[in-house]
Structures are given as structure tokens and as C-alpha cells.
Amino acid sequence: MTLANGNVKAALGYLEKNYGQFKDTLVELSKIPGVSADGYPPEALKRSADATAKALRDAGVENVQVLEIPGVHPYIYGDWLHAPGAPTILLYGHHDVQPEGRHDKWLSPPFEPTERGGRLYGRGTADDKAGVMAHVAAVASYLKSSGKVPCNVKFVIEGEEEIGSGNLGTFLQKYKGMLAADFIVLSDTANFDTGVPALTYQLRGICQVDVEVQALDHPIHSGMWGGPVPDPVQILCKLIAGLTKDDGSLDIPGLYKMVAKPSKKQAARLRALAFDEAKFKKEASMMKGMTLAGEKGHTVYEKLWTRPSLTVIALEARQFQGSSNQIIDAARARLSLRTVPNIDGNKAASLLKTRLETKPPYGAKVTVKTSRKAVTPWWTTDPEGPAFEAGRRALKAGFGKDTAMIGAGGSIGFVGPFATMLGGAPCLLMGVEDPKCNAHSENESLHLGDWIKCMKSAIYLYDELSRVSPKKKR
Ligand SMILES: [Zn+2]
Incomplete structure (x- = not known):
């Protein structure tokens, strides 16, 4: 010895x-x-x-x-x-x-x-x-x-x-x-x-943006004004929903162009790993009967490790407590985008900003804040x-x-x-x-x-x- x-x-x-x-x-x-x-x-x-x-x-x-x-x-x-x-x-x-x-x-x-x-x-x-x-x-x-x-x-x-x-x-x-x-x-x-x-x-890396939709100067009566006057909460929800297409892919122009294709060796490594969908769903604590999300044509490990993903990590409008029949003035959300090789996090945040700020519904004021500090490569x-x-x-x-x-x-x-x-x-x-x-x-x-x-x-x-x-x- x-x-x-x-x-x-x-x-x-x-x-x-x-x-x-x-x-x-x-x-x-x-x-x-x-x-x-x-x-x-x-x-x-x-x-x-x-x-x-x-x-x-x-x-x-x-x-x-x-x-x-x-x-x-x-x-x-x-x-x-x-x-x-x-x-x-x-x-x-x-x-x-x-x-x-x-x-x-x-x-x-x-x-x-x-x-x-x-x-x-x-x-x-x-x-x-x-x-x-x-x-x-x-x-x-x-x-x-x-x-x-x-x-x-x-x-x-x-x-x-x-x-x-x-x-x-x-x-x-x-x-x-x-x-x-x-x-x-x-x-x-x-x-x-x-x-x-x-x-x-x-x-994966990560970048974060804060998006605020302002529609009104102050909250107003939803009966007296509702219908013709747009609701900023619905505008925000539409904007967020619009970031994902029906096929599960992200609708952020320019983003996927940056994504590197896994090498042959990496693809082989991914294929070598066993996957059990039922176990995966259980460990993720998904409710019974739910299906998996994300892009078609990619395995779960590919989606998790080699493809970008978007999560809404905070959403603020009006709390249940104290809510009343009003159209509120503004709503905001914090979005976190996981990045992969070769996405530049700052570039991704700016693509997301452009996507959200371009032609907002009803011409609402949409402000997107990015921060270099909120980018991890x-x-x-x-x-x-x-x-x-x-x-x-x-x-x-x-x-x-x-x-x-x-x-x-x-x-x-x-x-x-x-x-x-x-x-x-x-x-x-x-x-x-x-x-x-x-x-x-x-x-x-x-x-x-x-x-x-x-x-x-x-x-x-x-x-x-x-x-x-x-x-x-x-
Ligand atoms: Zn840790």
C-alpha cells in the first residue's frame, strides 16, 4: 500500500x-x-x-x-x-x-x-x-x-x-x-x-428584465370606464403570453440564432442518460394529468440544459385584499431568461426589451429595465x-x-x-x-x-x- x-x-x-x-x-x-x-x-x-x-x-x-x-x-x-x-x-x-x-x-x-x-x-x-x-x-x-x-x-x-x-x-x-x-x-x-x-x-446563464405597463395616470372606476379604456393588467398578460408560441418555442426574434448546436460528443452524452417522464414530473411536483412544456423536437435534458427558457418570477398588479372594481393604472413583472451557449446575456436582455416595447397593445407605455448586474453568463x-x-x-x-x-x-x-x-x-x-x-x-x-x-x-x-x-x- x-x-x-x-x-x-x-x-x-x-x-x-x-x-x-x-x-x-x-x-x-x-x-x-x-x-x-x-x-x-x-x-x-x-x-x-x-x-x-x-x-x-x-x-x-x-x-x-x-x-x-x-x-x-x-x-x-x-x-x-x-x-x-x-x-x-x-x-x-x-x-x-x-x-x-x-x-x-x-x-x-x-x-x-x-x-x-x-x-x-x-x-x-x-x-x-x-x-x-x-x-x-x-x-x-x-x-x-x-x-x-x-x-x-x-x-x-x-x-x-x-x-x-x-x-x-x-x-x-x-x-x-x-x-x-x-x-x-x-x-x-x-x-x-x-x-x-x-x-x-x-x-445555463441567466438574465433578468423588469417590464412595467402603464396605461392610466391613476386607477379609475371599472364600470364608468371599462370597455373602451384598456386594462394594463391584461396588456401585461398579453405581452408575457406573446413571448411563447403555440409550439412551445420562445417568440423573441434573434434569440435562437445565437444558440450553439451541441457537439457530437455532447449529443452522445445526452443520449446516454436515462429518462423517466413520470418520475421527472413527480420530482418537479407537477399536478396529475399535466403535460410537459417547451419546444417540440427537443428532449427534456436538451430543453433543460441546452435551450433557453423564460420564467415570470414576479408579477404585481393589485392584491386581492383591498381590490375593488377599478381599472388600475399600471402593472409590472420580472422576467428571467435562462441562457445557453452562445447566447450573450446582455444581448438577450435587449432582444427581450425590444420584443416587449415594440408596438404595445393600445399604445400603452411599456418600460423595460435591464441591468448588466442581472446577467450571469x-x-x-x-x-x-x-x-x-x-x-x-x-x-x-x-x-x-x-x-x-x-x-x-x-x-x-x-x-x-x-x-x-x-x-x-x-x-x-x-x-x-x-x-x-x-x-x-x-x-x-x-x-x-x-x-x-x-x-x-x-x-x-x-x-x-x-x-x-x-x-x-x-
Ligand atoms: Zn447554490
């Missing part, structure tokens, strides 16, 4: 004995309501950053700092760099969380992590505190058993991932020198299924070469199952800019989420069995990557 294998064994042994302690830390971190969205107290993010920094220090990670940039939720950095000659891995995760959503829909309070049926329920348990803790536990297991990690490791834990990483550019500019690495490992993505590991090689990589092979071996060792090569419909702004900054360093996206985790919704939960498998995989991964020459990245 080689020395490295001995260390792996010792680390796995330490993990097994001390799993309860790592779980306790995860529970403590998940009690902090570090919501990064507008309107939530930024102090909670500060507390969450401090608690995460403490978890890193307790693990034996060195040079741990909470990095503050004015007006930006804090990032955390830490490293362990005592593996001379071995490659350096940058481990990414985020400590901010989504808003809790509808409080009454939670079966246990969102910030009181509760275990039920092998899952830990609570906001942020899966996304992404378990991702962060998987690597904290893996590094700790090495350091507390053999005193060393097979690779050099750097942690960067973000505080604004859930709001689109709008200040990432500023962050990178400031801390570029500190973050140099040979490989990037992110744990903020989903597995193919419960117990089935995945490496994600493509992420897509990302893709060719998941071949020694680093990805190392990743697949590590996941197989941790989960006992072959790794599915998947795309993700969601967006992580960090990946593209970091990979570029590090000269095209291979990015391995492995996660702890499963289709039942309900990330971003009520009753978010972590499958604890998969979490342990992910921690074990991380232990194997550092060892596997220690033998990959950084020069042979691709």
Missing part, C-alpha cells in the same frame, strides 16, 4: 468516527439566516461568514480570513499549502442562502434544521452549506489523521451567489493573486439522482482529460456508482470568470443536491447518505488529483 493510500484510509476512518461532529457544524451553520437577497439584514451574512470561517479554522485550514469589499456580502478565504510539488485545488462554495419563501409551507421552521427520514430539512442545508462542509470535513479528516492533505487546497466561499454574484469582477480584481490554482472544484450542483453521482460540464467545458478522469474515479469510489455526465439548468456566475482567470484550469462540478432536495423552495433538504458519499468522494478526489500533472490539464 502506498503512503497516499494509507493517508486516504486514515482520513476515511477519521470521517467515519467524527461524522456526528461535522453534522453538528452543518446544523449550526444552517441556523443562520444568511439571505443575500435585497431587503434582508446583511448582519446575518456577516454572522454566517464568521461561523464559516470558524469551521475552516477548526478543520485546521490556515490563513482564514473574512474578505470584505464595501457593499458586498463577505467572502471567506482559507488555505493549506504544505504539499510541495503537488497541484493546488481551489474549492468553491457559497454561504448565502435563498429567502425562506412561504413560512407556512415549511413542515419544520426553515432555520431550525430538523432530521426526518435520513434527510436534514432547513434552508441552506443542501444549497450550499452541505457543499461547503463536505470539503471542510474532507480536509479536516486528512489534517486530523495524517497531518497532511495530498494537494494544496484553497477555499473561497462566496456570500452573494444566490443573487447572481454581481460583484465577482471586483472581487477577482482585488484577490486574483491569492487565488491561483491548478484545478477548481465546486460543490454547488446536483447529482443525477439520489445515490447517483454526477459531474456537471455545462451551466453560461459556462461549458469539454469534460475529458486526466482531471475529469480523476473526478470520475473519486466519485465512483465514494458513491459506488458510475458518474453521470450532465448539464445543469441553473447558473453559477463564479465558474466561467474563474476558469478564465486561471488560464482554463479544469473545473470539476460535483454536488450534494438530489432531485428531491427542493433547493430554492420550501422544505429544502439534504440527503445525509449522499452527503457522506460526497465527503468520501472529496477525500478520494484530493488524492486522485495529487497525481494529475497540472500541465496536462486537458
Whole structure:
């Protein structure tokens, strides 16, 4: 047995004995309501950053700092760099969380992590505190058993991932020198299924626009004026409905022209994945009898990962409470468009703006606001070469199952800019989420069995990557 294998064994042994302690830390971190969205107290993010920094220090990670940039939720950095000659891995995760959503829909309070049926329920348990803790536990297991990690490791834990990483550019500019690495490992993505590991090689991007329809100066009596006077709520609904054609495709002129055709290899990868429509619908929580939407002629995985999609994420007119027989003056909506290679997010937002503002019904005043900060780029990589092979071996060792090569419909702004900054360093996206985790919704939960498998995989991964020459990245 080689020395490295001995260390792996010792680390796995330490993990097994001390799993309860790592779980306790995860529970403590998940009690902090570090919501990064507008309107939530930024102090909670500060507390969450401090608690995460403490978890890193307790693990034996060195040079741990909470990095503050004015007006930006804090990032955390830490490293362990005592593996001379071995490659350096940058481990990414985020400590901010989504808003809790509808409080009454939670079966246990969102910030009181509760275990039920092998899952830990609570906001942020899966996304992404378990991702962060998987690597904290893996590094700790090495350091507390053999005193060393097979690779050099750097942690960067973000505080604004859930709001689109709008200040990432500023962050990178400031801390570029500190973050140099040979490989990037992110744990903020989903597995193919419960117990089935995945490496994600493509992420969609996102852009957001706010559309407001103003028809009147002030609300008026719907009986005295209704009929000849147009209703801005109906105009807005028509505008939104007009963005999708009957065949399910989007009606945003110029958008599809930008979409890249999947390569032969990618098409083969997509075809290799099993799909069960009934299971998919159930996991998406669709009502019985409903059919799937989207473009004809594309599979579900293609629609999710390689085609753009549009969602109305907010709609405001008049609340039920206080409503009366009025034509109200204005209505507004926030639209989010998921982008794919090679759609330029800013261009897509401007196409959407043009589409909505051109010839509005009854000549209503339609104002569309776009923001560069509301654009997160897509990302893709060719998941071949020694680093990805190392990743697949590590996941197989941790989960006992072959790794599915998947795309993700969601967006992580960090990946593209970091990979570029590090000269095209291979990015391995492995996660702890499963289709039942309900990330971003009520009753978010972590499958604890998969979490342990992910921690074990991380232990194997550092060892596997220690033998990959950084020069042979691709
Ligand atoms: Zn996340």
C-alpha cells in the first residue's frame, strides 16, 4: 500500500468516527439566516461568514480570513499549502442562502434544521452549506489523521451567489493573486439522482428584465370606464403570453440564432442518460394529468440544459385584499431568461426589451429595465482529460456508482470568470443536491447518505488529483 493510500484510509476512518461532529457544524451553520437577497439584514451574512470561517479554522485550514469589499456580502478565504510539488485545488462554495419563501409551507421552521427520514430539512442545508462542509470535513479528516492533505487546497466561499454574484469582477480584481490554482472544484450542483453521482460540464446563464405597463395616470372606476379604456393588467398578460408560441418555442426574434448546436460528443452524452417522464414530473411536483412544456423536437435534458427558457418570477398588479372594481393604472413583472451557449446575456436582455416595447397593445407605455448586474453568463467545458478522469474515479469510489455526465439548468456566475482567470484550469462540478432536495423552495433538504458519499468522494478526489500533472490539464 502506498503512503497516499494509507493517508486516504486514515482520513476515511477519521470521517467515519467524527461524522456526528461535522453534522453538528452543518446544523449550526444552517441556523443562520444568511439571505443575500435585497431587503434582508446583511448582519446575518456577516454572522454566517464568521461561523464559516470558524469551521475552516477548526478543520485546521490556515490563513482564514473574512474578505470584505464595501457593499458586498463577505467572502471567506482559507488555505493549506504544505504539499510541495503537488497541484493546488481551489474549492468553491457559497454561504448565502435563498429567502425562506412561504413560512407556512415549511413542515419544520426553515432555520431550525430538523432530521426526518435520513434527510436534514432547513434552508441552506443542501444549497450550499452541505457543499461547503463536505470539503471542510474532507480536509479536516486528512489534517486530523495524517497531518497532511495530498494537494494544496484553497477555499473561497462566496456570500452573494444566490443573487447572481454581481460583484465577482471586483472581487477577482482585488484577490486574483491569492487565488491561483491548478484545478477548481465546486460543490454547488446536483447529482443525477439520489445515490447517483454526477459531474456537471455545462451551466445555463441567466438574465433578468423588469417590464412595467402603464396605461392610466391613476386607477379609475371599472364600470364608468371599462370597455373602451384598456386594462394594463391584461396588456401585461398579453405581452408575457406573446413571448411563447403555440409550439412551445420562445417568440423573441434573434434569440435562437445565437444558440450553439451541441457537439457530437455532447449529443452522445445526452443520449446516454436515462429518462423517466413520470418520475421527472413527480420530482418537479407537477399536478396529475399535466403535460410537459417547451419546444417540440427537443428532449427534456436538451430543453433543460441546452435551450433557453423564460420564467415570470414576479408579477404585481393589485392584491386581492383591498381590490375593488377599478381599472388600475399600471402593472409590472420580472422576467428571467435562462441562457445557453452562445447566447450573450446582455444581448438577450435587449432582444427581450425590444420584443416587449415594440408596438404595445393600445399604445400603452411599456418600460423595460435591464441591468448588466442581472446577467450571469453560461459556462461549458469539454469534460475529458486526466482531471475529469480523476473526478470520475473519486466519485465512483465514494458513491459506488458510475458518474453521470450532465448539464445543469441553473447558473453559477463564479465558474466561467474563474476558469478564465486561471488560464482554463479544469473545473470539476460535483454536488450534494438530489432531485428531491427542493433547493430554492420550501422544505429544502439534504440527503445525509449522499452527503457522506460526497465527503468520501472529496477525500478520494484530493488524492486522485495529487497525481494529475497540472500541465496536462486537458
Ligand atoms: Zn447554490
